[in-house]
Amino acid sequence: MQQLSVRHLLGIKDLTPADIALIFETADNFKEVLSRTIKKVPSLRDITIANVFFENSTRTRLSFELAEKRLSADVINFSASGSSVKKGETLLDTVNNILAMKVDMIVMRHASAGAPHFLSRHIKANIVNAGDGTHEHPTQALLDSFSIRERYGEVAGKKVAIIGDILHSRVALSNIFALKKLGAEVMVCGPITLLPRYISELGVKVELDVRKALAWCDVANVLRIQLERQQMKYFPSLREYTLYYGIDKKLLDSLNKEITIMHPGPINRGVELSSDAADSHHSIILNQVENGVAIRMAVLYLLASQVA
């Protein structure tokens, strides 16, 4: 059996293009499984996975949990709002307590960039990063690229614009890494205060005008405005953001071409995307959600083959 080059999925940065291809091929198989009447396979029987979420999450946690259950893994969930430090227990203690109950893999979301990397230096279990601060969200980027591949047959050569708060977005960063590895052209677009100053050094185009970005791209990946992750003010108001960066059906119709709209969710309807745009034929937002389960099954399956 082919194996990933990594023991953990900490970030897209660490993956080779061959790793991504392997994950996609495995996800193709699982997607076929998910269309069957009996959607469950015994692949991860006897593997115990803990979903450890130190930040609020609905869809990512559900998607992981479903992926784990479809693979017949035993699943436990732990969630704590705020950091564990605030509760007086360190992250390492919390996770070691969970691991003491003979858990094989950890799926973790944490508000601190690098938290899963820190953990990987101190524990033996395989780790899947389900989002670390403003750093990476690798499974989201994988499912996004997988969805583009599904729509267009391949990712290479496609023009993808990532629009919104790039500065605070782990989805943007992981998407840039994944899309570049797969040969896509990438543009970031947003108010300049929400674009990291050195972002173009990652080999992406930078555009401040959302109309120009949409006119350029084949795929627009529209990000949520992460008000909760902004610890200071980066733009004057949501009203002005919506006026100048919001995407609606009228704007999409004014382009003389068909583009694909993606969004990692949850959508702030009427802010970054209007309802008529989100629900239009341009949108593959719900396909992304569906593909998320297959991608996470593939990642867990491939990493589980390395469980000691």
Added chain:
Amino acid sequence: MTILLKGIQIIHPASSYHNQITNILIQNGHITYIGPEEKTADQVITEPGLCVSIGWLDMRTWVGEPGLEYKEDFWSAAQAAAKGGFTEIMLMPDLQPVIQSKNAVGYVQQRAVGLPVTLHAAGAVTVDVQGKDLTEMIDLNQAGAIAFTDGEATIQQADVLVKALHYVQYFNGLVMQRPRDKYLSQLGLMHEGIVSTRLGLKGIPALAEEVIVSRDLQLLEYSGGKLHFSLLSSAGSVEKIRQAKAKGLAVTCDIASYQVAFTDEDMIDFDTNYKVDPPFRSPADKAALIEGLQDGTIDALVSAHKPQDTESKKLEFDLAEFGIINLETAFAVANTCLKEALNLENIIQKFTTAPRQILNLPIPNLNEGEPANLTLFNPTKKWVPQKASTASKSDNSPFFGTELQGQVFGIVHKSNLVLNPEY
């Protein structure tokens, strides 16, 4: 007690024995003979490759006493200092409580009795290092505070810095400022650049340092007095200070010796032992720091010793405290990383005469009849710092397990010979 240093090379440009390999006899804490004769002594040091210079002085040591003794106390700091070749260290005042009264200075002096190294106290510039009201700096100076700084805190308010620079002119005093704009550096975790972008970590732009350097140089021109910038990190700061010195402003500066060891590119795996403030900057900044050391723009090298207990470091990157220990490694790091850029006597000068000139302290001499304030070291000996044998109470160092060149053999100070047990 007599000690004979046999066949030792003297590194001290001000001495007529500079670069000579000779014998030094020390009797009751004084140098009584330098020359070819092999005098008898209670203790004879015959270590091949050994050099001797006047004692090294670290003008930026942060010790947790009083208040945070679990990170470092005077005793452990003194052991680490001696092991690192320092005979004198200047302590930062930002403690709990802040060193801002005669009593606090007296406490430091009293606790220094019996320690192998001299402890100098720096007093706070502002009450509780809050950057608002001046402390009683004349009285503090009378009590023995040799310089004034708010330690880690930057004096943000221009009018307060002007007042301080004016006020200390009464005793020709020195104000030390660690330049960092509070708002531009807010929530920052590492150097702002492509690496921070890739890591999703909020950056501390070089600009945050440079705007304060620019501003303060202008304030210094207005107020007069003496200003010292601590812990520079950016190329822009070095250039501004170079120009100010050319104009004749009374400005001096230092960098942490570890700044010449790393850049932001060394931070890729979120290791909190690389989390320092100011941060490791770009390779171009590092090159500019080295150039600044070469042409004398940067006067001194400091340890910037900042002990942190495990509970403050073994954490998620953003939650971990800034700082690393460096008393034991300060010289070796500089000697290892600067050997292409500076010759040995220039490196030693940055740890010996330069900080004393900045602080207006007497410079010991290396002549017969002088008190022995000496550091013995081997600049070519390779060694590997080990976590298990560190003298500090804390073990937050990125240098454990890394081979360094240049090891301290021991110090002669306060009539005692203190040997590095690891040599």
